[in-house]
Amino acid sequence: MLSHCSQVALAASEAMRNSQPSLRASAFPSDPSIDLLPSLAQASSAGPPAAVVFVHGVRTSNAIWGRQLAHVREAGHLAVAVDLPGHGERSDERFTLARAFEILDDAVASFPDDVPVVVVGMSLGGYTSLAYAASHPDRLAGIVACACSADPRGKPVALFREAASLMDAAGTATRRALGRVQDVLRAGRSLPGGARASAQLTGAGTFADPRLPGRPAWQVVTDVLHELAGRSSRADLRAAKVPVWLINGQRDHLRLDEKRYLDTAPDTALVVVPRAGHDVNLDAPDAFNDALSRALGDLTSRWSPARRLEPVGAAA
Numbered sequence: 001m002l003s004h005c006s007q008v009a010l011a012a013s014e015a016m017r018n019s020q021p022s023l024r025a026s027a028f029p030s031d032p033s034i035d036l037l038p039s040l041a042q043a044s045s046a047g048p049p050a051a052v053v054f055v056h057g058v059r060t061s062n063a064i065w066g067r068q069l070a071h072v073r074e075a076g077h078l079a080v081a082v083d084l085p086g087h088g089e090r091s092d093e094r095f096t097l098a099r100a101f102e103i104l105d106d107a108v109a110s111f112p113d114d115v116p117v118v119v120v121g122m123s124l125g126g127y128t129s130l131a132y133a134a135s136h137p138d139r140l141a142g143i144v145a146c147a148c149s150a151d152p153r154g155k156p157v158a159l160f161r162e163a164a165s166l167m168d169a170a171g172t173a174t175r176r177a178l179g180r181v182q183d184v185l186r187a188g189r190s191l192p193g194g195a196r197a198s199a200q201l202t203g204a205g206t207f208a209d210p211r212l213p214g215r216p217a218w219q220v221v222t223d224v225l226h227e228l229a230g231r232s233s234r235a236d237l238r239a240a241k242v243p244v245w246l247i248n249g250q251r252d253h254l255r256l257d258e259k260r261y262l263d264t265a266p267d268t269a270l271v272v273v274p275r276a277g278h279d280v281n282l283d284a285p286d287a288f289n290d291a292l293s294r295a296l297g298d299l300t301s302r303w304s305p306a307r308r309l310e311p312v313g314a315a316a
Contacts, residue, residue, distance in 0.1 A: 055104070085100060117140055118142050143243075143245070146248065237268070243267055245271065248270070
């Protein structure tokens, strides 16, 4: 006999097949084994394929998007992956949201005006993308926010900001000690959900990940947390006034507020990728690319060129 959660998920899948335009799917952390990918039907669109701007997470770079860039370009999408300030080719800059928004402005402006633009953000890139959409709702067809379904506001962020400040001033031995946070996370020991989420947001949860070389200095973490402290990503989601897809790894602790995110913006779609962790595009690239294609198809189908002519803050 199916569990109650499984019955709810199956009913949701059937409802999605029968009523397209909401495309809302949900899987809750209490029952993460449900694979919702087959239930999401890609929407058809008559216009040009959406252009895509990829935005990486903290202490990584645009290099994490290699397989996604190849995937969307092969499907006919224009695409670019940017480096945030303090990362990659911009490692000599200090991270601020204002500077990040300028980088996204330039990336969006690089595409033709008649092409819808979707920003795909991972972790810090997801929070940055939601914040950008909140202040630039006329520029975008939608957001795909990955690995960022936990509101960063609150004590965990403040605590990790202080810890990161110490790390920036500390020696090598102390930095290695913080790397042991990764061991605690992987061993499954009990940590508050907010502390786990903050560890992943700051990059501590993947401190020694060989797939993500060339990490910036810890100073960038203090800059990031200073910018995010006191800011609500749920408020940004509410203010964005563009469709949003959430893509999360089943094992990611930054799924903490999934249900609240869906309640905040009822038109939001959610995909949980089975067996993937925080770095969902690296852990399960094929499943992630499949979900991304479906998201791009849906967001393109709901975009109107007239949107770019609407003033910022116009009613949806």
